[in-house]
Amino acid sequence: MGLLDGIGQLLDPAGIFSNNGGQQSDMNKIFDPLGLFPMIKGEVDKAAHPDGANGRTDVKAGASKVMDILNQGKDVASQFQSDPTSGDASQQSVGSDEVTTEFVQSPNTDQVTAGYAEPEQSSVQAGDDAAPVSSSSAMTAEDDCAPVIQQSAATAIDPETKTQLESAQAMINYFSAYKNSTEWDRDDWADMSRLDTILQKGDQPPALVAAAAYFKDHPDQYQLLVGLSGSTNGSFNVAGLMAYAQKVAEKAAAQMQGTPPPGQGVPVAPPPPGQDKLPPSNSPPRLPPPSNPPTGTDTNVGGVNKDFTSGLAEPRSIDDLVQYFDGTLANLDEEMTKLGIKAANGDKTAEAQLTALSRRYQDLMELRKQMYTLLSDLSKSFHDMSMHAIGNIR
């Protein structure tokens, strides 16, 4: 042991490898001044490549040589390895292929119990602890569907906006129906007295009566209509109605996108009873291009409407306007269809996530089931062996 003691003194001046332990954290600082590891590396490289070449395979070959040395020096290494504090240290032999399976927990208590249920709590209580989980990230199908539904509800147009749009449409239809009638001025202008007439007549279409009543009961909306018509005497025309309808459509689009309407163009009033929600739309309805060339007196409206909006295709006739507003609800239905498509895409994403989750769950269940089945079999075997031994004793 004298030689070994000398080697030990040389290698372990701080007593790290002695049976009394030592400061392990300074191991590298001690090793590096001695240059032991570089020596091994140099020897490995030298053994594999005398010409000085280097590479991974060279190191591998050199390391194998070192391991061979270790295997040959098993007895000497065992003497170094024996450690009274380690208990049964003789079981381990350096260089052998035997690896011990052991369950060594971390000294950090929080790290040890991470991922396991609290021991003092029942499963119900553990579930209660797990209850305040973040609800922001949604992976389940149920949670994924919720934002889509919520979005659909948030993007619905309020009843007031729908009433305004329907009122404008009814009034424009009225202009179209009576465009050649003497009840209107030659310039297709109307005023509050015309609304009174409509309300007093009993043979008017209900939509028109409702529109007249709306503008009669909402002076602010009527004044807005008059202002958009460019009138100073309290009258309005088709151009004003078109501009008014455009503003309502913009407000509806803003409601669809969850943003305030641009410029707060149309103030919102309480909805009248019995009005349903208008189907939502992502963008203001666009006027279709004129289907027919302007002819005769129909060109009046086009001339009036030249400057009321820049983004709008210029209507050339009353028929175009009627066609436009008749198609408004169809456009909104189309937007609803788009929303339906969006909801369907969300469902597909949720379905894909659900499939992945289901697959992960199945894999997990398979592993856990195998483990519990094995443990159950072991327990049963142990029980059978015990009963057999007891039976033999009896």
Add this chain to the structure above:
Amino acid sequence: MSPNPRILKRPEATLQTDAALKTRLKAFSRGEITWAEVEGMTFEEAKAIASIGCDLAAAGRLDDARVVFEGLVAGNPKDSAARAALGTVYQKLGRTDDAITEYTLALDTDQQNPVALANRGELRLKAGDRAGLKDLTKAVEADPYGETAAGRRAKGLVKAITMAAVQVAKAR
């Protein structure tokens, strides 16, 4: 005649259990808790199962030990001890790459796991990777008193390598 409180409590408790289970399943699906937490498995229970796995591995029933530790790791991927133990089983089964993967994942959670450090270091050293020496020295640092078999093995390896280095130096 008053109703039996036990009978009345039972459905309530069942509903509470179902609600708690549903909450845990939702949290598990979001990756916020492990399956062991869903089951209500404590660390002590996992430790008892792991000891059976260790006994199986020591008895040479490596496939059974693999099943046990794979189940434990599936239940709680954060359990570095179970991962390291699974790595040793893989190593005994000759699945070196899987073993190194498990050791590495175990060290991601617990950088001072002596089992993972020692065995990964040895595998790396055998593969010619110089980082194996670093793993071995870290394993000795993590288990300075040789309380674990892996720590003792790492200590013996480091000592032997050092001795071999001295011999090489003397030969020069």
